[in-house]
Amino acid sequence: MSSELAIAYHNLSNMLDAGVPVQRSLNTLIPGLKPRLQKAFLALADGVAQGNPLAHTMVLHPEVFDPVDIMLVDVGEESGSLPDMIALLSKWHEMSARMLKRLISGLLLPILVLTIAAFVFPLPACVLGELSVTSYLLKVIGILLLFWIPAGIIALIVRMTPRTGPARRVLDNVVLRIPILGSAIHKLAIGRFCWAFHMLCKAGVPYSESVEMALSVTGNLVVADLFQPAAESVKAGKLISEGFSNKLPLDLVEMWKTGEETGRLDDVTKRLADNYSEQAEFWFAEFTRWFPRFVYLLICIMLIIMIFKLAGSIWGSY
Numbered sequence: 001m002s003s004e005l006a007i008a009y010h011n012l013s014n015m016l017d018a019g020v021p022v023q024r025s026l027n028t029l030i031p032g033l034k035p036r037l038q039k040a041f042l043a044l045a046d047g048v049a050q051g052n053p054l055a056h057t058m059v060l061h062p063e064v065f066d067p068v069d070i071m072l073v074d075v076g077e078e079s080g081s082l083p084d085m086i087a088l089l090s091k092w093h094e095m096s097a098r099m100l101k102r103l104i105s106g107l108l109l110p111i112l113v114l115t116i117a118a119f120v121f122p123l124p125a126c127v128l129g130e131l132s133v134t135s136y137l138l139k140v141i142g143i144l145l146l147f148w149i150p151a152g153i154i155a156l157i158v159r160m161t162p163r164t165g166p167a168r169r170v171l172d173n174v175v176l177r178i179p180i181l182g183s184a185i186h187k188l189a190i191g192r193f194c195w196a197f198h199m200l201c202k203a204g205v206p207y208s209e210s211v212e213m214a215l216s217v218t219g220n221l222v223v224a225d226l227f228q229p230a231a232e233s234v235k236a237g238k239l240i241s242e243g244f245s246n247k248l249p250l251d252l253v254e255m256w257k258t259g260e261e262t263g264r265l266d267d268v269t270k271r272l273a274d275n276y277s278e279q280a281e282f283w284f285a286e287f288t289r290w291f292p293r294f295v296y297l298l299i300c301i302m303l304i305i306m307i308f309k310l311a312g313s314i315w316g317s318y
Contacts, residue, residue: 109292
């Protein structure tokens, strides 16, 4: 979805930048979109025809538009910089799609190997006549459920946990403690904050509001808490960086402070966003490199157990 949305935003931004009216731009895009996006963009076009702002209609389609989309489009409409905001959203979703694609591609092979292993492990017993075909299939299903049930429970917990509140904070804290993956999520959350702040600054949103709005799109409440005091720091007439937690990376704090002192915070936050997004990609790549090795180790252990059981049954028959 992110890659399709990135392309749609890119094309929409180009048309708006060329002076094509919003409604005509949307109607031009709709025929080339996939059904799910087509429905949402058709609603946007209808909303514009009725005189409604884009952001108001986007709220009605949370399955397509993230809070960051709605927030930035709203800012773009208010400030008259809608083409620029749409262009930045295109880059945002392109980055998200790239990371998701890397993560999925790294997980496909170990999932396939686990599935094949589930069919292989009970096969010798079936060949030796110790298991009937029905028992063999039940054994295969049991092995698959051993992996898929925990995975399903984890996915359900992540999906059902509210975006805010104590439960989400506990979950986000647990995620950050997962080896390698936690580092990727941590870097990604920082990169998202910097990206959102940069985009809001380009739209002319005041610093205090930019900080508060960027907090909502970090994707991790624990990381957001590290930036939270910055909004109060600005309201008190201090630098944003003075409100940053000392648990944030020192290079981020120093670069941010330099950007504030030199008046180049817009450029610095863009550089920080790119830097931490690249670091997140690196750690996601590391996770997809080491997770299969963990799976293969698990399979090797199961194979060793299977060999010993098979050897024991053969020895017992003699």
